[in-house]
Amino acid sequence: MNNFGVIEVATSKTKHAPGWAYVPDSGPNPTAFAAPTSRKNRAARNQGGLGQADLTARQDAKLRKELEALDKEPSGRDVPVPVKGGGARAGNKHTPNVRKILMSQKTFANHLDDWIALGSQEGHVSTPAAWTDRNASKRGSTAQKGGSKARTASTSANKTQAPKTKPKVEEPQDTEMPDADVAVQEAQGENTEPSSYPPDGTILPAYKRPPPKSHPGDSDPLLVSRIVPFPTDEELRELLTAPPLSYLDARAGLDGETMPPPRKFCEVCGYWGRVKCGKCGGRVCALDCLETHREECVRRFGL
């Protein structure tokens, strides 16, 4: 069958899918714990990755399956939602949106696949802001208008605030503050109007309390403490206004070079895995556990 080079992956990954999505197969699947098992990918990964030269294909598949099992909910998608016996709100009509959401049987994996598919259609995995903008064009013109209006409103609000706050930025905030400024700050601290927050216009205000008592060793070059340069207001502003990372970007990854090699444990008792089973490559600690392991190994893979 000619499927135009598109591989349907949703059906193989997620069982309870009410629908499915076309996902361009571009490199390793980031949703899985381990990369896919194709020979080429594995070879590529083993070069720079954890250096698991002894990880055979069989072990690799087993590991991946185990991790998926561990990440699953302990039990029961089949538990039914009980039908309520005539509560006060039971007769309420739902709006179309709500009905759609309530009827949806999608799992998180389905939603994630949808989102990745949407991102790769655009050629990049989009940030949430871009996503909502795109959605806005699909929706009616009212939402669009509201959105743009809000944006102009917020920018104008920023503009009106800027001159107010600017003159108060008098010095970098990592220096100690003279007493005069403390007074200014306290006066403004009482002012609870939202627009004047934070009071002195810098994002992190300076240290307000009196400095510690002087010490004879203060000027000793050996005892002097090194202070790293504090980020400027612009840097902080940029950090604070940065959009959220996407779900996949926020997942911490591993840079293989700096990490020590993974520790190996006995598959039977959990002690260090010092002996390797010749047949399956599994680790055990000593003869006692090796015998236990052999029984299972023979049962599963034959003599």
Added chain:
Amino acid sequence: MAGGRKSRSAGPVPPSRTLVLDNGADTIKAGFVSDQNQKTDEPRLIPNCIARDRHRKIYVGSELEKCKDFGEIALRRPVEKGFIVNWEAQKEIWDREFFDDKAPQHCDPSDTRLVLTEQSNALPALQTHCDQIVFEEYGFASYCRAIGPPLNAYRDVQGIFSTPRDPNTPIDIPAEVVLVIDCGYSYTTVTPVLRGRPLHPAIRRLDIGGKFLTNYLTRLLSVRHFDMRGDTYTVNEMKEQACYVSLDFPSDLDKTWKGTRGERRQPYLSGAGIAKDYVLPDGISRFKGVVRDYDPAAASKARRLAGPSNEDVLTLRNERFVVPELLFNPSDIGIHQPGLADLVMQSLHALPIGLWPGLLANIIVVGGSASFDNFIQRLQMELLERVPDDCIVRIARPADVLTSTWQGAAEFAKHEHVERVAVTKQEYEEYGAVWVARRFAAGLGVD
């Protein structure tokens, strides 16, 4: 129309009552906040699941406490990976807990503000669903969806650290700088927070949470003792009662090793202070499992008699510390992710180095999985190895790890900040869901 800002200040007074919901995957933390000056009550903990026991009886939410026999119980959770995915089930639980006439925490949405926490880095589609349900189905008068961990900054953070200070100094709310580690049911996140605002580029996630650890313990026990796969609930209790974080992993592992063939090493026989007996619930006279000190004499006697004993005892040895160890060394079972300390370092490396001292000296750990013994000591030990010598590493765990985020959210609901983020029903109807989503994504902004 002059847009959002103006209409809000001229708009109607905000509702007098706020429903604060920390909708976790395992438990919902729920409570009301009404008065500015009133002391906040403790929230109610509601299991966020629909359960079916072996007699096919269904329990929804807090009804679960009536359940006595948790053997082979099947749980359906509306929250998956920290996000509300299945609204059919979630609505049923919310309805029973808050909106039905006889609900234990009854509330009238049309006169209530909802402050709902969410997990960071959510999928936009799920956020939109959430907003639509809140306004279109329930019709809350005002609503604020905020990322959970940063709300901890609205608590008295220095009080958690028990920093020595003059009692007259005003408490900074929100705290200036704090690093929140949320070790929850679905996963663990590191969130640097500056004046109550999360620093989005530095939020990092480790896909290991309480659920994963419970599943791992289930697997270990099923391989080594009896098949516990049907009794995840019991295993979870076992994990909470018996597991701890090891401060010296190799030495602890050595003490629990039985030895090579035929050999039984002394620390193994005596238990070395690590081995514990866990008495499983039998569903007749005992409904909760009990942890007991390991009794070598009893163990050998039972083996000699080999007769049917009246109680099922599991001896936990290295299972006690190998399971939480995954948080610090995920590569132990082949997960390609850094451990908790490296996770913090990855987060810090996304920030200017000038912020490091402040963040490292103000780390708070929240969430159910953080309550393992020695958790913060181990984290501190590992962090000290990784940060510059000049940095002080100070880690604290509030007494109420489970409800800490809720407490923060409750303080947030009283703070004037909430007015700047919350959206009214009129605004939702006027500007639409997209505008609301963008507003929540922007958060408090800079000023």
